[in-house]
Amino acid sequence: KAGVTQTPRYLIKTRGQQVTLSCSPISGHRSVSWYQQTPGQGLQFLFEYFSETQRNKGNFPGRFSGRQFSNSRSEMNVSTLELGDSALYLCASSHGTVYNEQFFGPGTRLTVL
Amino acid sequence: KQEVTQIPAALSVPEGENLVLNCSFTDSAIYNLQWFRQDPGKGLTSLLLIQSSQREQTSGRLNASLDKSSGRSTLYIAASQPGDSATYLCGREGGSEKLVFGKGTKLTVNP
Numbered sequence: 021k022a023g024v025t026q027t028p029r030y031l032i033k034t035r036g037q038q039v040t041l042s043c044s045p046i047s048g049h050r051s052v053s054w055y056q057q058t059p060g061q062g063l064q065f066l067f068e069y070f071s072e073t074q075r076n077k078g079n080f081p082g083r084f085s086g087r088q089f090s091n092s093r094s095e096m097n098v099s100t101l102e103l104g105d106s107a108l109y110l111c112a113s114s115h116g117t118v119y120n121e122q123f124f125g126p127g128t129r130l131t132v133l
Numbered sequence: 134k135q136e137v138t139q140i141p142a143a144l145s146v147p148e149g150e151n152l153v154l155n156c157s158f159t160d161s162a163i164y165n166l167q168w169f170r171q172d173p174g175k176g177l178t179s180l181l182l183i184q185s186s187q188r189e190q191t192s193g194r195l196n197a198s199l200d201k202s203s204g205r206s207t208l209y210i211a212a213s214q215p216g217d218s219a220t221y222l223c224g225r226e227g228g229s230e231k232l233v234f235g236k237g238t239k240l241t242v243n244p
Contacts, residue, residue: 024176053231063222063234076231110176112232119165119184122224122232124177 022047024113024125032131038099041128045092045113051075052094053122054086057108069094070116098130106132137225139235146213147243154208154238156223163227166199166206170219171237177222181208185227213242 025044033039045052053076054066065078069088088094092113098105108127114120136159146152156166163185169177181190181197183206189198196209206223220239224232 026176055232062236063224063232065231065233068231108174112177121165121179121182122167122226123179124169126176129174 024111024123026109026111026125026128028128029126030129030131032133033101034133035101035103037101038097039101039130041096041098041109041111041130043094043096043111043113043125045094045111046123049113049115049123050092051114051116051120052088052092053112053114054094054096055110055112056080057110057127058106063110066096101132103132106130137223137233137235139221139223139238141238142236143239143241145241145243148213148215150213150242151209151211152213152240154210154221154223154240156206156208156225156235158204158206158225158233160225160227161201161204163201163225165226166197167224167226167232168195168197168206168208169222169224171222172219180221210240213240215242215244218242 027042051070053068057063068076072088083099086096110127112122112124138157140155166183168180183190183199194211199206220237222237224234
């Protein structure tokens with residue numbers, strides 16, 4: 021069974037640009053969650069999508085947005101990039117009901133110059 | 134605000150030693166407590182999931198326990214090996230944020 025995949029694995033952007041990251045969950049999983057990991061703040065929850073609807077949202081500005089498609093694949097978009105957006109962005113998938121194990125992808129390393 | 138704390142932040146042990154990693158959380162309204170390991174620059178690998186109705190889970194040399202009343206979970210690693218060297222993270226699920234993580238414990242097992 022294939023794991024969670026994320027593309028691209030590495031990205032370099034400049035301030036003010038926008039970026040789109042992609043996450044393909046494990047087959048059969050309907051929930052995709054996104055996290056930002058930085059050395060200073062650690063892992064922080066961005067948002068969760070379930071059956072194409074945003075179900076939960078963390079405390080991030082509106083520049084961070086996402087969506088989920090009918091095949092459960094999800095994209096995350098960051099507009100007007102700032103230097104502080106440099107981070108490892110991780111997505112996790114699960115069946116989406118409570119008591120479900122979360123499985124993480126390898127992450128996308130975003131560097132903003 | 135939900136908070137998760139992991140102690141110690143770093144731990145260095147000789148190979149073969151048994152060790153305990155600690156995770157504490159402030160809100161006892163919890164669905165799951167999940168332990169992960171993360172190798173440098175990589176994603177998270179799930180180790181153990183403890184549901185709120187459970188007290189512990191075991192997988193090989195790993196044993197995790199959950200005490201909701203005291204807001205604590207421990208990860209016990211038996212007979213540590215150099216390959217166990219990684220950062221160990223606990224994540225608590227139980228609220229509007231899918232998983233709230235601690236800052237992790239960086240474990241180094243010396244041969």
